[in-house]
Amino acid sequence: MTVAAVAPARPSREHAARGRAAVIGSGFGGLAAAIRLQSLGFDTVCYEAHDKPGGRAYVYEDAGFTFDAGPTVITAPHCLEELCELSGRRLADYVRLLPVSPLYRLQWSDGVSFDYVADEPGLVEQIRRINPGDVEGYRRFADFTRQVFAKGYEELGAVPFLNFSDMIRAAPALARLRADRSVYATVSRFIKDEHLRQAFSFHPLLVGGNPLDTSCVYTLIHWIERKWGVFFPEGGTGALIRGLARLFSDLGGSLRLNTPVERVAVQTEGGRTKHVVSAGGLPERFDLVVSNADVHHTYATLYRGVPGAARRQRRLERMSWSMSLFVLYFGTNRRYPDLAHHTILFGPRFQGLLRDIFRGSHLPEDFSLYLHAPTITDPGMAPDGGESFYVLSPVPHLGNAAIDWDEAAEGYGDAILESLEAHLPGVRGAIVTRRHFTPADFAEKFRAHHGSAFSVAPQLTQTAYFRPHNRDPDIPGLYLVGAGTHPGAGVPGVVNSAKATCDTIASDFPVAVDELAAG
Numbered sequence: 001m002t003v004a005a006v007a008p009a010r011p012s013r014e015h016a017a018r019g020r021a022a023v024i025g026s027g028f029g030g031l032a033a034a035i036r037l038q039s040l041g042f043d044t045v046c047y048e049a050h051d052k053p054g055g056r057a058y059v060y061e062d063a064g065f066t067f068d069a070g071p072t073v074i075t076a077p078h079c080l081e082e083l084c085e086l087s088g089r090r091l092a093d094y095v096r097l098l099p100v101s102p103l104y105r106l107q108w109s110d111g112v113s114f115d116y117v118a119d120e121p122g123l124v125e126q127i128r129r130i131n132p133g134d135v136e137g138y139r140r141f142a143d144f145t146r147q148v149f150a151k152g153y154e155e156l157g158a159v160p161f162l163n164f165s166d167m168i169r170a171a172p173a174l175a176r177l178r179a180d181r182s183v184y185a186t187v188s189r190f191i192k193d194e195h196l197r198q199a200f201s202f203h204p205l206l207v208g209g210n211p212l213d214t215s216c217v218y219t220l221i222h223w224i225e226r227k228w229g230v231f232f233p234e235g236g237t238g239a240l241i242r243g244l245a246r247l248f249s250d251l252g253g254s255l256r257l258n259t260p261v262e263r264v265a266v267q268t269e270g271g272r273t274k275h276v277v278s279a280g281g282l283p284e285r286f287d288l289v290v291s292n293a294d295v296h297h298t299y300a301t302l303y304r305g306v307p308g309a310a311r312r313q314r315r316l317e318r319m320s321w322s323m324s325l326f327v328l329y330f331g332t333n334r335r336y337p338d339l340a341h342h343t344i345l346f347g348p349r350f351q352g353l354l355r356d357i358f359r360g361s362h363l364p365e366d367f368s369l370y371l372h373a374p375t376i377t378d379p380g381m382a383p384d385g386g387e388s389f390y391v392l393s394p395v396p397h398l399g400n401a402a403i404d405w406d407e408a409a410e411g412y413g414d415a416i417l418e419s420l421e422a423h424l425p426g427v428r429g430a431i432v433t434r435r436h437f438t439p440a441d442f443a444e445k446f447r448a449h450h451g452s453a454f455s456v457a458p459q460l461t462q463t464a465y466f467r468p469h470n471r472d473p474d475i476p477g478l479y480l481v482g483a484g485t486h487p488g489a490g491v492p493g494v495v496n497s498a499k500a501t502c503d504t505i506a507s508d509f510p511v512a513v514d515e516l517a518a519g
Ligand SMILES: Cc1cc2nc3c(=O)[nH]c(=O)nc-3n(C[C@H](O)[C@H](O)[C@H](O)COP(=O)(O)OP(=O)(O)OC[C@H]3O[C@@H](n4cnc5c(N)ncnc54)[C@H](O)[C@@H]3O)c2cc1C
Pocket: 024, 025, 026, 027, 028, 029, 030, 047, 048, 049, 050, 053, 054, 055, 056, 057, 069, 070, 071, 072, 073, 074, 075, 206, 207, 259, 260, 261, 262, 292, 293, 294, 297, 302, 325, 327, 392, 445, 446, 447, 453, 454, 481, 482, 483, 484, 488, 489, 490, 491, 492, 494
């Protein structure tokens, strides 16, 4: 491809932009990066393969029901506020966040139930009801999570670990916190009752990690929830995504939907690297690219043939990938008003099931489920008198278990619904619309390696410096954002990854690219 065949840079403002940036993908991480880049003065184009922004936070609208496809537990709202404050705006002008309480209702197959609330007296009361002997241990555990939060979230969460020396500096603190211990092992040091151990250990599953081998750094999620609580956007997570997309366009950014990027070529022009993005029409030239696409897809397909990409691809193929999910969305013509917004239904097996999900080569017959009932907080998510649900079951990724999901999905969904009858009596007869999303859909629709739902697994050996870096070490001008880079998956994780990535870009491009070329 010659430079002459490329569309010229498009000066979109009266003043010269700091440079031209492309963001590939409009997941939470991509949108957060696009907003930051536009706020930094880059003329930014965000390419999205699908017809709506959001990525895993896509929205389905069926028969009057609104189904958020992915994230529903919104924590650490300050990272979203910060995106608006960069340009002197307020999040409240774009979306209203409603507090959710209890944060989760946990239910076990033996009938034990636990309302996980954010306020300490309420939480302690719930613990006392299950095992009074664990109250003191919980208090020590909470204090531990506060310390992990101060180090792992406040200090290191949005710092890009680009050099090994960054890791060396963080190592003593990680060693002091015994980051080599798993979440479950750490919780078990403080808490004796098995139900309570599970109650304070399940959080890594929210970001694709196995509680049995994810570093106890992830216990900081408990403190995030205690400190800020859990929220649900009015109108659903999709309303938050639409708000962020509107903010990006208010800032002058360009969001191109239905525009999958096919390839990116890297060229040198006047001593500077340019990225030529091909997405349907005329290829366009950019000073930098931030890829929010699956990190394996980024190197194996988008940058295929660019020096350094094949090595990254091979490295990613040696890494451990998070589990996948089976998600069933369904709307009912009746309400279940006694439900909590978020319910976790633990099956009879905990450790054995986790081993099957993360290392097994087949689809386990039993499951632990997360049930989402957004109408409890926002009745507008379903038609009058109806309830909008999704139920999610963690399942092995396709690299471990090559399940034919076309074959398995319907029956697996039926088995889940049958088990839900105990919590939602008569549910099967009340369903008016139903759809599912499988590991094969993650692979096909998001180009997710192994159909993983959360990208590279959050293990200590794949954390911080050992995770794919926010700035590619070999390809100048290529940056990553989202679940596959530091700090990792989950809405706060990917939004903080945008901060780490864009802080790096701001120091790599201190002045307008044209001035750099002239100087
Ligand atoms: C079912 C489910 C439930 C979850 N629940 C929660 C929760 O409650 N709370 C929480 O904090 N986290 C939750 N998570 C995790 C969280 O949703 C993700 O970690 C996060 O949303 C991922 O964001 P991302 O920025 O990495 O981008 P993604 O959401 O992965 O989006 C990437 C985008 O890139 C686009 N793309 C890919 N390739 C191309 C290309 N070649 N050209 C153009 N576009 C491309 C895709 O179409 C997609 O839109 C959940 C995840 C899932 C799947």
